[in-house]
Amino acid sequence: MTAKILDGAALAQELRAGFKLRAEALAAQGTRPGLAVVLVGEDPASQVYVRNKVNACAQAGFHSEKIVLPVETTAADLLERIAALNADPAIHGILVQLPLPKHIDADAVLEAIAPEKDVDGFHAENLGALTQGKPRFIPCTPHGVMKLLEKGDVSLKGQEAVVIGRSNIVGKPMALLLLAAGATVTVCHSQTRDLAFHTRRADILVAAVGRPRFVTGDMIKPGAVVIDVGINRVPEDQPDAGKLCGDVDFASAREVASAITPVPGGVGPMTIAMLLANTLLAAERVAAARTGA
Numbered sequence: 001m002t003a004k005i006l007d008g009a010a011l012a013q014e015l016r017a018g019f020k021l022r023a024e025a026l027a028a029q030g031t032r033p034g035l036a037v038v039l040v041g042e043d044p045a046s047q048v049y050v051r052n053k054v055n056a057c058a059q060a061g062f063h064s065e066k067i068v069l070p071v072e073t074t075a076a077d078l079l080e081r082i083a084a085l086n087a088d089p090a091i092h093g094i095l096v097q098l099p100l101p102k103h104i105d106a107d108a109v110l111e112a113i114a115p116e117k118d119v120d121g122f123h124a125e126n127l128g129a130l131t132q133g134k135p136r137f138i139p140c141t142p143h144g145v146m147k148l149l150e151k152g153d154v155s156l157k158g159q160e161a162v163v164i165g166r167s168n169i170v171g172k173p174m175a176l177l178l179l180a181a182g183a184t185v186t187v188c189h190s191q192t193r194d195l196a197f198h199t200r201r202a203d204i205l206v207a208a209v210g211r212p213r214f215v216t217g218d219m220i221k222p223g224a225v226v227i228d229v230g231i232n233r234v235p236e237d238q239p240d241a242g243k244l245c246g247d248v249d250f251a252s253a254r255e256v257a258s259a260i261t262p263v264p265g266g267v268g269p270m271t272i273a274m275l276l277a278n279t280l281l282a283a284e285r286v287a288a289a290r291t292g293a
């Protein structure tokens, strides 16, 4: 069996065209969706992510601001910037690119973002609302995965879903969304005993580990749907060293799975599309509140 490709790049493009139309309609009523992206330091991968996010905003007709701060920025300075963005009516969404330098407490920074502008959905209030099944903003990466599953007509009710990874950014919200959609969910992590035992039971397997080509074909149930969240560089000892790869060994996995996301071109573009979706939603809420709609 060769798996069907779940094409995140194509779906993201389709969605972004729709967001552009919604943004134009909103702008015509006097509200242009605005996103502020804050980057502290010069991490090369973060610089690429921030650039892609800002470009996506421009293409969709959003207002965007890129705020780049030196690595030695203090927590107090960063909090002051966030307070200013919280108060700025041109900004509907605020994203602080992670990871932050070690001397800054990332949790405190995320908590300082006004929950109604927290388009990443990482504020405790928003994660709490998600847990209760009443999300204000769904975190972008797991939201993108759900859209890909929907587009691929993957049924979730009663299915065994296994998520590898339990981060607040990907693994945990992913598990909550799959649970809400009716799947039976297992969350695996670095202390899981016999990982392959769990992964081989999965009808839907989501890998969010951060280890290149970690999940191999022999760990996958024949016919499973495999979602690869990972973005890694191929290690030096492999022939295609330095290229982008996922957490799944695509070559062996696609021979076993029924559907799979590629890296690049799978979950990554969907994350950006869902960031635009959340920013648009935030702006639409502000506009609706103003008109009393």
Ligand code: NDP
Residues within 6 Å of the ligand: 141, 164, 165, 166, 167, 169, 170, 171, 188, 189, 190, 191, 192, 195, 208, 209, 210, 211, 229, 230, 231, 232, 247, 267, 268, 269, 271, 272
């Ligand atoms: P984290 O490092 O925060 O979390 C990784 C998780 O994997 C942890 O829960 C960890 O377990 C678990 N893990 C690590 N090693 C093993 C192992 N040997 N066996 C089982 N579980 C293991 O990463 P993120 O969740 O932030 O990101 C995961 C991946 O997704 C990365 O490659 C990242 O680059 C990518 N990513 C991609 C995005 C996209 O848009 N496509 C967006 C965000 C992230 P423990 O908790 O026990 O340490």
